[in-house]
Amino acid sequence: MSAAPRGLPAVVLSGVHSGPNPSPGLGLARSLRLAWPRLWLSALDYSPRATGLSATVFDRVHIRPGWDTADLAGLCSGLVSIVESSGAVFLPGLDLEAGLLATHHPGHPALLLPPAAAFALVVKPGVGAAELLGLSVPEYRRVGGIEEAAEFAAAHGWQVWVKGSRYQAVFATTRVELFNALGHIRATWGDEDVLVQRHIAGVEESVVFAALDGELLGARAMRKTMVTEEGKTWAGTVEPVRADGLRRVTEFARATRWTGGGEVEIVRDTRTGERYLLEVNPRFPAWVHGATLTGANLPARLVAAATGITQQGKEKAYASGFVRTVEEIPVTPRTAAVLTAAARVTPPVPASGKHPSEMPVLARRLVTPVPHAETGEPDEETARDVAAALPVDPGVSPARVLFPGALRRAMDVLTGVCQDVTHATGVRTRFAYSVKTNPDRRVLDTVLRRGALVEVISQSEAAFCADAGFPADHVVLTGPAKWWRFDGGPTKFGAVFCDSLTDLERTVDLVGRGLVHTDVLGLRLAPSDLTSRFGVDVTHPVTYRRVADALRAAAVSRLGLHFHHAASRIGPRVWLREFTAAITVAADLCARTDTRVSCVDLGGGWVPGTSRAVLGGLLGRAARVAVRELGPLEEILFEPGKFLVERAMAVFATVLDVREDPSGRAAVVDASVAELPDWVTHPHRVLWRRRGGSWRRLGPGDEVILGRLCMEHDQPREGVALPAALAPGDHVLFLDAGAYDAGMSYRFGVRP
Numbered sequence: 001m002s003a004a005p006r007g008l009p010a011v012v013l014s015g016v017h018s019g020p021n022p023s024p025g026l027g028l029a030r031s032l033r034l035a036w037p038r039l040w041l042s043a044l045d046y047s048p049r050a051t052g053l054s055a056t057v058f059d060r061v062h063i064r065p066g067w068d069t070a071d072l073a074g075l076c077s078g079l080v081s082i083v084e085s086s087g088a089v090f091l092p093g094l095d096l097e098a099g100l101l102a103t104h105h106p107g108h109p110a111l112l113l114p115p116a117a118a119f120a121l122v123v124k125p126g127v128g129a130a131e132l133l134g135l136s137v138p139e140y141r142r143v144g145g146i147e148e149a150a151e152f153a154a155a156h157g158w159q160v161w162v163k164g165s166r167y168q169a170v171f172a173t174t175r176v177e178l179f180n181a182l183g184h185i186r187a188t189w190g191d192e193d194v195l196v197q198r199h200i201a202g203v204e205e206s207v208v209f210a211a212l213d214g215e216l217l218g219a220r221a222m223r224k225t226m227v228t229e230e231g232k233t234w235a236g237t238v239e240p241v242r243a244d245g246l247r248r249v250t251e252f253a254r255a256t257r258w259t260g261g262g263e264v265e266i267v268r269d270t271r272t273g274e275r276y277l278l279e280v281n282p283r284f285p286a287w288v289h290g291a292t293l294t295g296a297n298l299p300a301r302l303v304a305a306a307t308g309i310t311q312q313g314k315e316k317a318y319a320s321g322f323v324r325t326v327e328e329i330p331v332t333p334r335t336a337a338v339l340t341a342a343a344r345v346t347p348p349v350p351a352s353g354k355h356p357s358e359m360p361v362l363a364r365r366l367v368t369p370v371p372h373a374e375t376g377e378p379d380e381e382t383a384r385d386v387a388a389a390l391p392v393d394p395g396v397s398p399a400r401v402l403f404p405g406a407l408r409r410a411m412d413v414l415t416g417v418c419q420d421v422t423h424a425t426g427v428r429t430r431f432a433y434s435v436k437t438n439p440d441r442r443v444l445d446t447v448l449r450r451g452a453l454v455e456v457i458s459q460s461e462a463a464f465c466a467d468a469g470f471p472a473d474h475v476v477l478t479g480p481a482k483w484w485r486f487d488g489g490p491t492k493f494g495a496v497f498c499d500s501l502t503d504l505e506r507t508v509d510l511v512g513r514g515l516v517h518t519d520v521l522g523l524r525l526a527p528s529d530l531t532s533r534f535g536v537d538v539t540h541p542v543t544y545r546r547v548a549d550a551l552r553a554a555a556v557s558r559l560g561l562h563f564h565h566a567a568s569r570i571g572p573r574v575w576l577r578e579f580t581a582a583i584t585v586a587a588d589l590c591a592r593t594d595t596r597v598s599c600v601d602l603g604g605g606w607v608p609g610t611s612r613a614v615l616g617g618l619l620g621r622a623a624r625v626a627v628r629e630l631g632p633l634e635e636i637l638f639e640p641g642k643f644l645v646e647r648a649m650a651v652f653a654t655v656l657d658v659r660e661d662p663s664g665r666a667a668v669v670d671a672s673v674a675e676l677p678d679w680v681t682h683p684h685r686v687l688w689r690r691r692g693g694s695w696r697r698l699g700p701g702d703e704v705i706l707g708r709l710c711m712e713h714d715q716p717r718e719g720v721a722l723p724a725a726l727a728p729g730d731h732v733l734f735l736d737a738g739a740y741d742a743g744m745s746y747r748f749g750v751r752p
């Protein structure tokens with residue numbers, strides 16, 4: 001085997017794929033050639049699809065057996081003997097390969113990679129590493145399935161990353177995206193519990209560094225100026241790391257006894273300036289040659305320090321930034337043969353998607369699957385609710401069942417929240433239940449008995465509530481179609497909130513002509529930073545002026561302000577920010593028009609199951625903002641919908657068939673998306689029982705429950721583990737079906 005001429009280093013590199021998301025091998029090779037034009041360079045990768053294998057910068061290439069072929073210890077020893085026999089040092093370009101070598105050949109002087117303990121420290125989310133680096137870690141959770149993941153996502157405004165423990169991060173903003181991302185990460189990398197993490201909107205920076213035995217050899221900071229669709233670097237500017245950051249990286253390298261290259265990925269929150277750790281990579285980044293071109297050849301410094309052979313040329317800054325280009329090169333005969341053979345039988349291989357270094361195969365070999373408990377006990381409250389609501393006559397299956405206990409508990413929480421807000425602000429606080437969420441008469445009766453109000457969006461809903469016994473001053477009218485089928489009046493409401501300027505003008509006119517009486521005449525405020533079809537954006541100067549004119553002309557005596565944008569969608573943080581922005585501008589407008597605000601109404605969208613402390617904390621903060629900006633109020637209203645009812649109903653169903661095919665099992669039940677039309681927005685918890693048995697809760701898994709309808713999308717629940725004993729005739733209960741699943745349910749495939 002050949003080696004470099006005397007006085008020059010020999011280097012073996014791994015991970016040489018060059019695509020939209022490249023490995024660092026080619027960049028490392030270019031940097032090393034700058035320092036030693038005649039060094040001996042060898043490339044190593046795990047399939048001929050690693051495009052860099054054809055690059056002329058290499059003196060020799062090795063295509064190693066795939067990770068599924070031999071035992072892992074044997075593969076590591078084979079790699080080490082390639083390095084040793086050519087008297088070379090090894091620079092890894094693949095995280096998992098490097099981690100494996102650190103375990104199998106600890107402390108090997110030719111392997112320029114961090115010790116095993118350092119690998120353990122930087123596994124995502126990297127809490128220990130962040131502490132050493134003086135960075136925060138975005139909130140995260142390890143989840144077993146979609147139920148936990150969706151709960152986390154709702155708490156963080158549906159802006160979350162699903163991350164493999166070593167590689168890959170997928171952004172998710174909906175339940176469907178989240179479910180697919182969990183499935184993808186699990187199938188690709190074999191992770192059992194998948195990491196979900198809050199998204200931080202901000203500026204991303206990276207720090208590349210090199211160290212030998214814990215001594216830092218240099219570091220550079222890079223800001224991305226162009227990115228690929230996946231967010232990977234395409235161009236960037238590079239500068240020295242600031243003193244404070246350099247001190248941190250120096251300490252980090254020392255504490256971890258780091259050897260080799262590394263990269264710290266950071267995001268700086270645009271709003272708060274706080275710096276968060278995204279990840280630490282235990283190898284040089286693919287853009288490392290970009291840093292070399294700006295005057296810091298870190299790969300060469302590392303090889304020089306490890307071999308004692310000094311760089312031939314001086315490090316030189318060609319520019320303060322770099323950009324990538326695409327280049328065609330001749331394919332080498334060996335790779336050409338394999339790629340041509342592949343092309344005969346399959347369509348072209350994607351340059352980015354196929355993992356040419358076979359890391360997913362290795363990842364899956366490295367995990368030991370944890371068996372999931374098949375079913376579990378339902379929590380005590382649910383068990384009591386179910387026992388009180390059943391038995392259902394199996395002859396009526398599928399059937400929607402009410403859990404009065406769950407409804408009562410949610411009302412108790414909300415009553416408590418109202419008390420907390422009254423206590424904090426001195427303002428009378430009540431809630432108005434959103435009728436459209438679920439107009440079930442039993443729900444309305446419970447609301448009525450509590451002395452609470454109702455919120456309606458049409459004249460017919462208002463009539464329905466009058467019929468249910470609600471006095472007119474306990475009815476709040478909102479929405480864009482409130483005068484649809486208006487009978488001409490006169491009629492009375494507790495409050496009317498207008499959805500647009502024209503709606504305001506029309507309502508003012510109806511009130512002026514004595515056709516509508518209302519204690520409070522109000523305006524719905526639109527969020528300013530988010531798109532919404534509802535409300536009036538008073539932060540826009542033109543709209544501001546028109547609203548001011550309308551208010552002056554109408555001389556509204558008791559104005560109400562209404563804000564509603566589902567916190568379950570945008571998260572409490574953004575919700576409070578948007579509310580504060582809208583209310584601050586509205587306060588200014590009211591002061592200028594000499595209009596007194598008597599009532600503030602905060603819309604629904606609260607996550608079912610939120611505790612009194614958490615919901616009270618959020619609404620209390622919002623109420624204090626309102627009082628601070630608007631002065632003393634007469635009343636604060638909340639408009640809960642699903643918070644009150646989602647957990648108060650379930651759909652009882654019977655198993656019709658249990659199917660088994662090579663891709664797994666599926667249960668067909670007599671319920672469907674007609675009874676569970678809201679199946680997409682939240683994963684419903686599912687209980688199961690054998691006939692005569694007790695109810696068990698289904699755990700997370702890869703199986704699916706199919707509905708009775710002939711529609712491809714009639715799959716009310718994915719991502720569950722079906723019990724081994726599941727059989728036709730068993731019963732299931734889809735929990736969390738009391739909100740829009742009830743309000744929007746329809747008859748389909750029931751009666752011809």
Ligand SMILES: *Cc1c(COP(=O)(O)O)cnc(C)c1O
Binds near residue numbers: 434479
């Ligand atoms: C639908 C609606 C609600 C209730 O929303 P949930 O998401 O069910 O809590 C509250 N206020 C208004 C104006 C609504 O349109």
